[in-house]
Every structure is written in structure tokens, then in C-alpha cells.
Amino acid sequence: MAGHFYADGDIVDIYRWFATEAAGSSPTWQAVCSWVADTPDVAARLDRLPGMKRQPQLFLAALRHLGAPLVPGPALADWVDRHWEQTQRTILGHSTQTNEVGRCAVHLPLLAGLGAQAGPLALVEVGSSAGLCLLPDAYAYRYRFTDRPDLVVGEGRPEIGCRIAGATPAEAAYALPDIAWRCGIDTAPLDPTDPEVGAWLRALVWPGQPEREERLARALDTVARLPRVPVVTGDALEALPRVVAEARRHADTVVVMHTATLSYVPRERRARFGDLVRGLGARWISCEGERVVPEVRDQLSPGPDGGPARFVLALDGRPLARVGQHGGWIDWL
Structure with missing residues (x-):
């Protein structure tokens, strides 16, 4: 899946861009994406995901699906650390198929x-x-x-x-x-x-x-x-x-x-x-x-x-x- 921003872009740039996409539609996702871009440990985990699995929509949906706290800060960082294996399995096992x-x-x-x-x-x-x-x-x-x-x-x-x-x-x-x-x-x-x-x-x-x-x-x-x-x-x-x-x-x-x-x-x-x-x-x-x-x-x-x-x-x-x-x-x- 080379040749796609999600697959080969800088993970911090990807999350900063998605924060602007969410602006005006979802302040929660805007805040979480900005926080990811500013939190090296979380960004590094997401950067290691393969190819198109690096897209923010999958990580964000996994947070909702697994009941993570959606307020940026230490509690969310701790949740991601404790639940990373489950989060990663969810991301790898699903696609962004919003079907709105x-x-x-x-x-x-x-x-x-x-x-x-x-x-x-x-x-x-x-x-x-x-x-x-x-x-x-x-x-x-x-x-x-x-x-x-x-x-x-x-x-x-x-x-x-x-x-x-x-x-x-x-x-x-x-x-x-x-x-x-x-x-x-x-x-x-x-x-x-x-x-x-x-x-x-x-x-x-x-x-x-x-x-x-x-x-x-x-x-x-x-x-x-x-x-x-x-x-x-x-x-x-x-x-x-x-x-x-x-x-x-x-x-x-x-x-x-x-x-x-x-x-x-x-x-x-x-x-x-x-x-x-x-x-x-x-x-x-x-x-x-x-x-x-x-x-x-x-x-x-x-x-x-x-x-x-x-x-x-x-x-x-x-x-x-x-x-x-x-x-x-x-x-x-």
C-alpha cells in the first residue's frame, strides 16, 4: 500500500492533519489527535503499525470500541499503555468502513x-x-x-x-x-x-x-x-x-x-x-x-x-x- 499518506507519511504530521479534519465536527477527536501528535510514546506505537493501519480513524474507533477514556492526558496515556495489545488487535482486525x-x-x-x-x-x-x-x-x-x-x-x-x-x-x-x-x-x-x-x-x-x-x-x-x-x-x-x-x-x-x-x-x-x-x-x-x-x-x-x-x-x-x-x-x- 505504498504511495499513500497514511502508509508512508510522518505519524505526527498525519495526526496533526486529522486534527484539522475533525475541527468543527468533533472537538473530542480534534483534541485527541493533537494530543497524539504531542505525545511521543503514543505516536511511536502508532508509527509501528503496518501500512494503512496507521490511519487515525482506526485508532480512534478502537478507543471508542474498547471503552477508553477520551480526554487527552495521563489517564488516556496510561490506558493506551495497559491496553495496547488489545488495541493493536482491534486495529489490525478491522477496517475504516464508516458506511455513513x-x-x-x-x-x-x-x-x-x-x-x-x-x-x-x-x-x-x-x-x-x-x-x-x-x-x-x-x-x-x-x-x-x-x-x-x-x-x-x-x-x-x-x-x-x-x-x-x-x-x-x-x-x-x-x-x-x-x-x-x-x-x-x-x-x-x-x-x-x-x-x-x-x-x-x-x-x-x-x-x-x-x-x-x-x-x-x-x-x-x-x-x-x-x-x-x-x-x-x-x-x-x-x-x-x-x-x-x-x-x-x-x-x-x-x-x-x-x-x-x-x-x-x-x-x-x-x-x-x-x-x-x-x-x-x-x-x-x-x-x-x-x-x-x-x-x-x-x-x-x-x-x-x-x-x-x-x-x-x-x-x-x-x-x-x-x-x-x-x-x-x-x-x-
Whole structure:
């Protein structure tokens, strides 16, 4: 996994950077990451983890999962020292598969827009985790606009809220999409009905965000009542051609989407992904950090400095919006 900041970056720089990512979203994780960067003994332990296991999200989730005190200082340092073997096992045995269902609110307008143009869709999600975002039509959405009343889509289902700014582009619509077939691809798929999986997904939610925990619980309950969505275990670049070929048996329009997935892929492979999707004749919805997808990054004008971390929502490599990394807002470009 060479060629990735998490794998080969300086561990202090990694944790200082993640502290800025958490700023405004989770003061707890901001404080813990800053503390790690300033605590050589803890930083040294984390530096010895292999490759992508050095990413802060795994250590932070392990702290929550194992019940560590989350206040930086001597008590946390002592806890890490006494529980390091268990913490390390947890990190090595898990992945950062947040599966934040709130992100469906930013996917939905593009899926609905594509469906309005082309009819039923076949949906393929790369990095599907427990599959919660493969079921955007299982939830309701409350879109809050600055210039008109709220719009609720799909009433009677578990509701996801999303704030809208900017003019909605022609490619987007606010409606439930017609999905004829769906499938995930993941290197380590999760079973949403497994209590241990639910516990790990809850640990991945950042402290101080109870609405995300409640939304996750509702989504897990909803998915448990529905037929299981097929998930292919494997590398996306290798599995995507055969999955898209199968998808074409069910709908003329195949949509490949991913959120916070390519950020974990080595740099040299990211540029190949868009070319692969286009070569397969599929539509491509990406939702990644501003610098993750090279062709999207190169089309962006400078965004606002500071504030909560944001992703860029793009269709077929063209950026359409900046969005909240957990799906809470869309700012159309």
C-alpha cells in the first residue's frame, strides 16, 4: 500500500492533519489527535503499525470500541499503555468502513436525475461496507432550502436531513430513484445483521454526534428487514468489469458510485479508476475529498478556507457540489 499518506507519511504530521479534519465536527477527536501528535510514546506505537493501519480513524474507533477514556492526558496515556495489545488487535482486525447512511442524501439527487433521464438504474457501489448506502430508496429525506420550504422525499421511512445551498443543476432531482438492481464491491464486506458489525460501525461515529448514532441504528434496523443486497468480495479494479456486465442484464443505465473510498487507494491507482468506469460505459458518481480524484481536483476553483471538512460530489468526473463528508449539506457549484 505504498504511495499513500497514511502508509508512508510522518505519524505526527498525519495526526496533526486529522486534527484539522475533525475541527468543527468533533472537538473530542480534534483534541485527541493533537494530543497524539504531542505525545511521543503514543505516536511511536502508532508509527509501528503496518501500512494503512496507521490511519487515525482506526485508532480512534478502537478507543471508542474498547471503552477508553477520551480526554487527552495521563489517564488516556496510561490506558493506551495497559491496553495496547488489545488495541493493536482491534486495529489490525478491522477496517475504516464508516458506511455513513447520511451520505445517501447527497447521492440521491444525482441518482434521481439520472433515473429521470434514463429510466430504472442498476447501482454498483464500490466500498459498500455493510451496504447501507446501497439502499437510498429505503429512507426518507428532508431537504432544507434557504429560499423555500423544506422538501420531504419518501415520507414514512427513516428520515435523513440535508441542507441545500446554491442552484440545483439540471443533472439533479429530489425524488426516490427507481433502482432495478444493486450490488456492492468491497475487499471485506460487513454483515449489517451481525451485532459485532453494528458495534464497530457505532465506534466509527465521531464523539459528540448523537444524531449520526441514531441514524445508524435506524438504518441497521431498516436494512435487517430487507432482502440482502449481493456484495462481491474483491478489489474494485478487478471486480468492476464483471459486476457491470451483470448489471447490464438488469438495466440499460449502470451507475458506479463511491464515497470516501478512493482516499484509501494508493495514488497511482486512483487515476485509473475513472478511465475504467468510462471504458465500461457506466455513469460515475464520486464523492471524495477535494484532492482525491485528480480530474475532479483539477476542475475545482478554490473553496472556502476553514470550516468543517468537505467532499466534492462529481458526475462523470465533473464536479457539481461541495458536500458535507457525512452528508449533512450540499452546496451546489
